[in-house]
Amino acid sequence: MTYEEGDSAFYAPDEPLAALASLVTAATVRIHRPAHGYDHHGPDSFLGSGFFVAPNWVLTCAHVALTGERQGEVCQVDVVFADPGGGGVRSVSGTLTAVLPEGESGPPAPGRRVPPPDLALIRLDSPTEHPCAYLAERVSKRFDGGKVIWAGWTEVDGELELVVSARGHDLGMVGSQIRLGDDVLTEGMSGGPVVDPRRGQVIGVIKSRTVGGSGGTAVGTEALRTLPGPPGLLRDEAHDTYQAVCHAHDRYHRDRHHHPGPEDSWTDVQTRLEKSAGRVLGPAQRAELLGLLAELPPPVSTAGLLDLIGRAEGRRGGRGPQPVPAPRSWRDGLGELRETHGGPADLELVLRYCMSAVAAERPYTTQDTPRAEDELWQWVRELARDRLTRSFRGELRQLWAESRERTDREQRRTEPVYGERPRPGERAGVLLELEPRGWELDTYDWRVGVAHFNGEVDAIGDGTGTALRDLTGALAGPLTEAFRQCDEPDEPAVLQVALAQAELGLDVERWSLVPGGPPLGVQRPVVVRCLDPEAPDGGTDEQARWDHLHTVGMRTEDVDCQDGDWVPVEVEERLRSLSHETVPLLCHYAQRPEAETAEGFARLTRTGYRVLLLRRSPGTGPEALCADLHRRAARVVTEARTASQLPGKIHELRKGVWDKRTEAYWSDRVALFYDDPRHPLPGPGLLLNAP
Incomplete structure (x- = not known):
């Protein structure tokens, strides 16, 4: 192992930063092509670096993992790391499980860089004991040139060595990437961790190096939030890779804190680093809370989580601007709370968030969900008892009592108690x-x-x-x-x-x-x-038309077609006289309409029509098909009953065309102006x- 020193010695052995560097190196791995026969995982098979983020999960760069050995649709690598039991070096096979950006499926072509975020998750193929790094819940975008620690494997004089640098600095952002400077990143370090030494958390993954200069770039760990989730409600925790990794990560660090060994844990080191950080929860409390939240089923959706955070912060009129990428897990939501001042109001915010998590709707439940809710409530109650007012403790008890009135805890999706789901x-x-x-x-x-x-x-x-x-x-x-x-x-x-x-x-x-x-x-x-x-003219009441369509009923009116032939849209006086339930149907609206067709559309908007059906002419085929379009469009509009249902109706028809249901073919190229x-x-x- 090599340490890159700053202006003085790296760190004194008893300093917390020395312990942090030790934790970083223990979690950092090197990634190789799978060994075949007499292969000792030397430089020839070396692909890059990575680090353990949860039991049996490795985070690295996509451009590193994608150069593994492909067996059909599966990409295999070997993960090599120091045996935590002191038994030398261990090697475990792993399978590439998730790649960002989505769609990257093979080794990058020569000269081509994998675009950001350039991340990959590797799942070990057999259960293995190993240490895990601690990921920040949120990576601040306000970089100030402060020091960072980074680590990665590289070839030195024909041998692979783990290099840890304490001379690097963050230099701000380039798009979604962290700029790194003031020390040299060498080939092979891609995929290694970047650590904030002020709080003892991994904030990034090394992505690239500057050729012929110092520094490079890293991808913030929050980019993992962009991992695609499965369609529909989650069946269980393993159904969503992101949630599975987050929960396993937080349970690991809670367990590690509960059962300390002879060496420092990440929580121990963070406690020594953060004595004056001023956050409302200390590292030990944070590890405990995240572990408790990880026992709950995850949020139903990002949209629901954002609304829940907004309500916890008292923003009931709207969510307000959101971070990008938006939070997905309970740990993400905790990281987004404005609780950096350490006062009672900040603690109240955190505990309200916890109670919202206790009572939130669930994508699924397990036999352990009631126990997890009760344990989180007990933690909230004990913390409030020591630090908050009697009045606020009464509010918490009321929230707990309301959450217990639910009788649908075993259903796949429960009704939200605090109105997390917006009203229609x-x-x-x-x-x-x-x-x-x-x-x-x-x-x-x-x-x-x-x-x-x-x-x-x-x-x-x-x-x-x-x-x-x-x-x-x-x-x-x-x-x-x-x-x-x-x-x-x-x-x-x-x-x-x-x-x-x-x-x-x-x-x-x-x-x-x-x-x-x-x-x-x-x-x-x-x-x-x-x-x-076109602005409505003075004699038009567009709001009245809109309200009628959304409360009373609808019917179509063919306004540019007669017996399959194009005719100009009628004059404005005639359009204004049509009933408020009218939804005009334009059969001959080309992708780039001619002047008269465009003027017909303008006459409709000037007379207050804000819901229309446009058939983008395909340019070929018999126009006699308009008759079938008229019949079916009239039926769909009538069945929808109100205009608010039309977007969903058109969506269903488009899915029908995609699924090759011939009864939906008439709707191909029909657009809804809304x-x-x-x-x-x-x-x-x-x-x-x-x-």
Whole structure:
């Protein structure tokens, strides 16, 4: 092992930083191609570094793990590490289980870098005793040039050595990556841990090095939150790799603290480091709480967790701007609480959060769930008894009593006690604005945000001058994050696509964010809105039309088609006279409509129509098929009863087309224009509500 020293000796043996460095090295591993025959895992088979994050789980870089040995769809590696029992070096085979970004499936081509976050999880193929590193619950974005420790394996004079550096500094962020400087990162260290020595927590994974200079980049460990989860409600903890790893990590450190050995644990070292940190919970209390939370089933969804955090912090009118990536687990939520001042109000916030976790709806329950709830309550009660007022302790007892009134604890999904799930009509949705650059054909500026029911929009990402052919690649990350913040397992959030009127035919619902994956319109309801709508004239009551469609009923009206032939949309006086239950159907709306077709749409918006069906003409095939479209569209609109059900109805039809159900084929290329007048679009450049 090699220590890279700073201005003075590395650390005195009795300093907590020396103990921290020892913990880091014990958890750091090297990754090799699988051994065959007479192979001692030397430099020839060495792929890179990694570290244990939970029992039998190794975190590393995707570009390291993907160069393992492939056996069909499975990628195998060997994980080599120091035997904690002092028996020398151990080697255990492992299987690549999860990769970020999603879709990376093989070794990167020569000269190509795996894009961020470039992370991978390896599961050991047999149970093995080993130490685990401690992951920060939240990685601060406010880097200040403070020191960091990093570790990794590299080749030195033909031999593999573990190098630990204490000279590095964080230098801020480049996109989603931490910049590292002031010491040299050498080849083979990719996948090694980056540690904050002030709190004794792993904050990043080494990704790249600067060639010919010092430093490089690391990926913040919070990027693990972007691991894809399974569709629908979780069946059990193992159903979601992210939740399984988080829970195993927190149980390990709680158990390690409860049963100390002859050497320091991460909690012991953190306690010595954090004596003046000022947080409301000390490291031992934090390890205990995270271990208790890990015994509960995870949150049903990120959306529900965000709402729960907002309510715990007293923000009942809305969630407010959220971190990116958004929290998914109970440990993530704890890390997002504003409890850094250490006062009674901060402790009350933490304990309210705990009580929300006790009473939260569950994706599943086990026979141990009631016991886990009771143990967490006992911990909350004991802590409040020593440090908080009688009045607040009474509030906690009331919350506990209310949670015990539930009789549905064994159901797969319980009814929320504190209203974590928003009321109907209050669900957040995702807004994608695509603004064409008039001087550059098929090129767009774009913005992605989370649109709340109160009209506020939180920015997730944006871009300028993106070619149409590159849009899905550029939008994949921001849209996936926005969906994670809004989706429920049984109710995907609506995607609102705001387009210029001349671009309303752009079939965004047919785009796939993952090559070969289902289109957006199959995954969720997708509706279109207009960036530059014609303003309603003085004689129009658009709100009355909107309210009628959402409370009374609907029927379709064919406004540009007669016997399969195109006809111009009627004059505004005639449109204004149609009943408020009318949903216009435009059969001949091309992807880029001609002037008269575009003017017909403008007449509809000027006369107050904010719910329309647009059939994007496919350009081929007999127009006589319009008759079937008229019949089936009229039936679907009638069955939906109110306009709020139409996005879901169109979504079901798109899933039917994807599943090759011929009765749904008529709806192919039918778009729903759904433009809520109560919530106007924020406008160009105004999607700025960011953390």
